[in-house]
Amino acid sequence: MDDDELVFASDELTENVLSKQAKWRILVVDDEQEIHQVTSLVMNDMVFDGHxxxxEFASSAEEAKTILAADQEHDIAVAIVDVVMESPHAGLELVQWVRDELKNHTIRLILRTGQPGEAPEESVIRNYDINDYKNKTELTALRLKTSLYATLRSYRDIRIIERHRRGLEKIIDATSQFIECDTLSEFASTILDQISVILNIESSQIVCCAVVKEYTQKRSDLKVLAANQGATEHLAIDQTSLTATVDARIADALQSKRNIETEAYFVGYFTTKRGTESVLYVENATPLEAVQHHLLGVFTHNIAVAHENLKLRDVIKESQKELSYVIGEAVEMRSKETGSHVKRVAKISYLLAQKYGLTESEAELIKLASPLHDVGKVGIPDHILNKPGKHDVDESRIMQTHPTIGYEMLNKSDNPILQLGAHISHEHHERWDGKGYPRQLSGKNIHVAGRITAVADVFDALGSKRCYKGPWDEDEIVEYFMQEKGRRFEPELVDLLLADLPSFLDIRRQFPDQPD
Structure with a gap:
């Protein structure tokens, strides 16, 4: 079998998390030098995602701790750890140290042992936060590579989500600065400054400009809001002398009415409800990555809405919603579900929150955070996440770790959307009767956003096609919620849902799934 076949799924829609010259860092922790040599021989020619x-090798758990403690950026993707080294449970203690003391939930951990009696497989998988467990006597070269491909994919996806999370924080901060701008000059300067912050590069390395095309009854005007074509200081906002190349690229985006994304440059296109077309052009000395294209796309939207806000003093909220959807849709794509699911869950949660009596700002916050409910699924292996049949006991235990993974990813931020997203991720699988997971919370001990999103998520999922089932009809959905009222779901929320069922069903018609 060709090694490339072990990738199992297309990676065409994923983003690079490494520079072009970088390699995936794998730490092998084992006290047998022969294992080091054999592992090196097996994996020496491996390539994943173009890298x-x-x-790296450690001969003891203590030596591994030194290496991992120095990895402040969590660049080590996978650690393959022997159970029995300087002590019978040295490997297990190392795993616990990584998760509990080092607080590294990004690295993927593979345990392997030549003495399975020292660490029975079922108890290890149940009690330790690991990603795979292998017996050395059964570990062929093919199985080792298969396990490594799966864990590398999980690591890569977690890093992508992390980058989107940090980008979301920067964009939200930029949005607040736009709102505080009192003049067009301040607005122009903020555009240029924040692009360098979002891309995490020096402003002097960027060629960028922001353009709006406004329409009146008699004519249309093209205005350069901000431009800095590689200059050390920003050009005046009335600057209209763009280079012929930049001008042509902007004209192309305006004519085609779409984003243009290449490694050399990015042209973001956005049009508002008022008919204003906005273009953000960014060119950098080094190639632009896919994650930067995503962030710049959202930022283009911010500029357009913020520009209208400067004139009309409207509140900018769309950028927060869109990037929440980007993160939610990234998870949905990996689990072979459509991005329409997260949009519907957001709309359903918003309507349910309003009917429940929450304030408009509380309902809006739930709408923005609810698309993040399943973000922890990036840490679940593909063969479990997309299994068409019922999960076995071990697979269910692993699947039930995704609420905690999502919470740990989002809870690091002080941003209110991500903080609420952390609660929703952690608690949307809890049950009103206390029989849910991961913490068996019950009743109103479950956060209200978690209770609302649980209803919205299940309501939409039941009416949708999944890898393990077809869509349910309306009567089946109603019957299910009546059965689970007071068990899985808060009774009041079920009553609100069923009392105005047509409004909730209409959301599905507004945001249908795309055909396969």
Whole structure:
């Protein structure tokens, strides 16, 4: 079998999390030098997502701790850890140290042992936050590579979500600065400054400009809001002398009415409800990455809405919603579900929150945070996440870790949307009767946003096609919620849902799934 076949799923829609020259860092922790040599021989020619493997070795758990403690950026993707080394449970203690003391939930951990009696497989998988467990006597070269491909994919997806999370924080901060602008000059300067912050590069390295095309009854005007074509200081906002190349690229975006994304440059296109067309052009000395294209796309939207806000003093909220959807849709794509699901869950949660009596700002916050409810699924292996049949006991235990993974990813931020997203992720699988997971919370001990999103998520999922089932009809959905009222779901929320069922069903018609 060709090694490339072990990738199992297309990676065409994923983003690079490494520079072009970098390799995936793999740490092998084992007290047998022969294991180091064999592992090196097996994995020496491995390539995943266009990058090779860089192996590092430790002969004891203590030596591994030194290496991992120095990895402040969590660049080590996978650690393959022997159970029995300087002590019978040295590997297990190392795993616990990584998760509990080092607080590294990004690295993927593979345990392997030549003495399975020292660490029975079922108890280890149940009690330790690991991603795979292998017996050395059964560990062929093919199985080792298969396990490594799966864990590398999970690591990559977690890093992508992390980058989107940090980008969301920067964009929200930029949005607040736009709102505080009192003049067009301040607005122009903020555009240029925040682009360098979002891309995490020096402003002097960027060629950028922001353009709006406004329509009146008699004519249309093209205005350059901000431009800095590689200059050390920003050009005046009335500057109209763009280079012929930049001008042509902007004209192309305006004519085609779409984003243009290349490694060399980015042209973001956005049009508002008022008919204003906005273009953000960014060119950098080094190639632009896919994640930067995503962030710049959202930022283009911000500029357009913020520009109208400067004139009309409207509140900018769309950018927060869109990037929440981007993160939610990234998870949905990986689990082979459509991005329409997260949009519907957001709309259903918003309507349910309003009917429940929450304030408009509380309902809006739930709408923005609810698309993040399943973000922790990026840490679940593909063969479990997309299994068409019922999960076995071990698979269910692993699947039930995704609420905690999502909470740990989002709870690090002080941003209110991500903070609420952390609660929703952690608690949307809890049950009103206390029989849910991961913490068996019950009743109103479950956060109200978690209770609302649980209803919205299940309501939409039941009416949707999944890898393990077809869509349910309306009567089946109603019967299910009546059965689970007071058990899985808060009774009042079920009553509100069923009392105005047509309004909730209409949301599905507004945001249908795309055909396969």
């Amino acid at each position: 090779g493997i860089s192996l």
